[in-house]
Amino acid sequence: MAIPGTESHPLRVAIVGSGPGGFYAAEALLESGLQVEIDLIERLPVPYGLVRFGVAPDHAKLKSVTAVFARIAEDPRLRFFGNVEVGHDLSVQQLGALYHAVVVATGAAGDRRLGIAGEHLPGVHAAGDFVGWYNGRPECADLEFDLDQEVAVVIGQGNVAIDVCRILASPIDALRRTDIAAHALDALARSRVREIHLVGRRGPVQAKFTPKELRELGALPGWQPRVTPDALQLNVASQTELTLPGFVHAARNLDILRGFAQSPADDGRRPLHLHFHRAPVALSGEPRVERIELEAQALSGDAGAQSATPTGERLSLPAGLVLRSVGYRGTPLPGLPFDLVRGALPHRDGRLVDTAGKVLCGWYATGWIKRGPSGVIGTNRADSVDTVATLLADVAALDAVKAGRAGLCALLAAGGQRVVDFTGWKVIERAEIERGRRDGKPAEKFVRIDDMLAAATA
Amino acid sequence: MTHVVTDNCRGCRYTDCVASCPVACFHVNEVRVYINPEVCIDCSACIPACPVGAIVEEFDLPDDQQHWMRINAEAAQRYPVIRARLAPLDSAEARRRQLGR
Numbered sequence: 117m118a119i120p121g122t123e124s125h126p127l128r129v130a131i132v133g134s135g136p137g138g139f140y141a142a143e144a145l146l147e148s149g150l151q152v153e154i155d156l157i158e159r160l161p162v163p164y165g166l167v168r169f170g171v172a173p174d175h176a177k178l179k180s181v182t183a184v185f186a187r188i189a190e191d192p193r194l195r196f197f198g199n200v201e202v203g204h205d206l207s208v209q210q211l212g213a214l215y216h217a218v219v220v221a222t223g224a225a226g227d228r229r230l231g232i233a234g235e236h237l238p239g240v241h242a243a244g245d246f247v248g249w250y251n252g253r254p255e256c257a258d259l260e261f262d263l264d265q266e267v268a269v270v271i272g273q274g275n276v277a278i279d280v281c282r283i284l285a286s287p288i289d290a291l292r293r294t295d296i297a298a299h300a301l302d303a304l305a306r307s308r309v310r311e312i313h314l315v316g317r318r319g320p321v322q323a324k325f326t327p328k329e330l331r332e333l334g335a336l337p338g339w340q341p342r343v344t345p346d347a348l349q350l351n352v353a354s355q356t357e358l359t360l361p362g363f364v365h366a367a368r369n370l371d372i373l374r375g376f377a378q379s380p381a382d383d384g385r386r387p388l389h390l391h392f393h394r395a396p397v398a399l400s401g402e403p404r405v406e407r408i409e410l411e412a413q414a415l416s417g418d419a420g421a422q423s424a425t426p427t428g429e430r431l432s433l434p435a436g437l438v439l440r441s442v443g444y445r446g447t448p449l450p451g452l453p454f455d456l457v458r459g460a461l462p463h464r465d466g467r468l469v470d471t472a473g474k475v476l477c478g479w480y481a482t483g484w485i486k487r488g489p490s491g492v493i494g495t496n497r498a499d500s501v502d503t504v505a506t507l508l509a510d511v512a513a514l515d516a517v518k519a520g521r522a523g524l525c526a527l528l529a530a531g532g533q534r535v536v537d538f539t540g541w542k543v544i545e546r547a548e549i550e551r552g553r554r555d556g557k558p559a560e561k562f563v564r565i566d567d568m569l570a571a572a573t574a
Numbered sequence: 575m576t577h578v579v580t581d582n583c584r585g586c587r588y589t590d591c592v593a594s595c596p597v598a599c600f601h602v603n604e605v606r607v608y609i610n611p612e613v614c615i616d617c618s619a620c621i622p623a624c625p626v627g628a629i630v631e632e633f634d635l636p637d638d639q640q641h642w643m644r645i646n647a648e649a650a651q652r653y654p655v656i657r658a659r660l661a662p663l664d665s666a667e668a669r670r671r672q673l674g675r
């Protein structure tokens with residue numbers, strides 16, 4: 117048999133997951149110069165992963181990246197299989213038997229816990245659930261967040277934590293012009309939150325915010341970001357870090373924070389307190405969360421590798437609503453190895469490896485399920501280009517007779533699986549835009565899978 | 575708002591930035607790259623990717639560097655889009671040292 121990638125013997129690849137990682141892997145394969153047949157398999161009837169369900173609704177310009185994905189999807193060599201979950205509707209083994217190669221791009225949407233007392237209390241939530249709720253993610257549509265509370269505490273030092281603060285503090289009329297889910301808009305319109313604390317264990321130099329997001333906190337009408345000058349004192353290692361390549365955003369973040377620190381203590385606007393060097397140690401209240409206990413942290417170690425250790429000093433804050441954003445993790449796929457510590461797939465240069473480090477021939481990973489939850493949308497493009505380069509280097513070894521798309525279609529048809537193709541998604545999207553138009557929103561998303569499926573056939 | 579490529583890019587043209595751009599809005603000539611402000615979605619993915627710190631968010635562009643806005647916009651009309659990484663120019667390492675990076 118010949119090496120796959122020719123007219124009569126195309127390279128058949130399945131990509132699991134239609135977020136940025138999956139789409140950019142598809143793009144790289146389509147541009148490889150080989151004859152390819154690519155099937156993009158997505159659990160939900162709708163594509164785009166966290167671009168739809170993570171990126172904040174008020175960041176419309178960023179979300180416009182979906183136009184690039186739609187262009188990739190329109191290539192006739194690619195087919196979108198929406199509403200098909202690997203590990204549920206078909207197994208990893210079945211998939212492996214059908215394709216020369218499988219690229220896993222399932223993301224990392226599971227949350228990490230703090231592991232502290234009181235975390236189970238009502239009123240304590242994963243920030244990811246709150247994000248999913250305001251973005252209309254089906255699993256989160258029925259969640260409830262008590263916005264009658266006056267004090268919200270957000271734990272985390274990345275852009276997700278800032279997104280959550282900003283959505284809590286945004287003027288409701290600004291949100292009305294976004295594609296935020298209607299149920300969230302209603303609840304936020306009645307919100308009584310008037311004080312927000314953003315809490316993190318590390319210092320301003322180590323925080324993972326980008327300057328753009330941090331600046332946006334300073335532009336929220338009626339809210340005043342507050343940070344104490346003490347919190348911005350840097351130890352020697354942190355000063356060194358300001359010049360290290362891994363800390364490109366730190367100096368500008370610090371400038372912005374110094375600006376916040378300079379404004380008068382209380383100018384009558386609602387306070388948005390930024391706490392650095394504070395780790396949550398306990399949550400308490402009965403029957404729901406009422407207070408959060410924080411412990412001061414000191415940084416020590418070499419520049420670039422500092423760690424936070426408790427000093428013993430404690431601080432207690434009222435907390436009616438607690439949202440934790442301390443990391444995401446991937447979900448294992450039955451039949452594939454998993455690295456429980458990283459919460460991601462074990463790999464070498466993008467090739468999946470088992471616990472003994474042996475390569476699983478024909479299996480690859482890209483995006484958050486490969487790297488863990490770090491990096492912005494574009495980071496996944498460079499990552500997928502790398503993974504696909506690895507795959508293409510292996511092509512000669514992947515030779516076999518594979519049924520590919522025809523086999524997948526037969527298997528799904530035999531199981532009675534309802535598949536949404538890209539045309540079906542376009543119909544859903546048009547219906548969402550139409551629903552939004554009535555209220556002056558760019559779109560009103562369907563939040564139930566049944567409604568998505570009904571719209572696809574309407 | 576947009577992002578702009580400033581003078582540091584000239585003569586090295588590491589194209590690490592290009593691979594990270596989600597919307598392929600970089601344009602290239604013999605010596606450097608430019609960002610098309612009409613296409614850039616302000617995701618900042620390219621900033622940490624550039625080894626010589628050539629890319630700046632419009633907001634952070636100092637007053638004496640404002641001309642880079644116009645230069646990027648005009649060059650983007652003139653030069654072709656670049657979608658994938660190229661080999662750095664021969665002068666790249668020397669230029670990087672000159673810039674103290």
Ligand SMILES: Cc1cc2nc3c(=O)[nH]c(=O)nc-3n(C[C@H](O)[C@H](O)[C@H](O)COP(=O)(O)OP(=O)(O)OC[C@H]3O[C@@H](n4cnc5c(N)ncnc54)[C@H](O)[C@@H]3O)c2cc1C
Pocket residue numbers: 132133134135136137138157158159160163164165166167169170171172175178200201202203221222223224225247275276279449482483484485490491492493494496617
């Ligand atoms: C709250 C939040 C806000 C963010 N905001 C920004 C931002 O403003 N700007 C920015 O650049 N980046 C942002 N990011 C980061 C960006 O979203 C990620 O870098 C990117 O989405 C990761 O891409 P991915 O393809 O690896 O995963 P995902 O986007 O999560 O895509 C994974 C896809 O796989 C599907 N899937 C999962 N399991 C299966 C299965 N078993 N079978 C079939 N399909 C499956 C999922 O449904 C999903 O569609 C944000 C992230 C979060 C969490």
Ligand code: SF4
Pocket residue numbers: 579582583584586587588589590591592606607623624625626627628629
């Ligand atoms: S990475 Fe930096 S130096 Fe290289 S091409 Fe991009 S902007 Fe220019």
Ligand code: SF4
Pocket residue numbers: 494577594595596597598599600609613614615616617618619620621
């Ligand atoms: S900010 Fe984002 S969209 Fe703009 S040039 Fe950089 S990578 Fe491309």
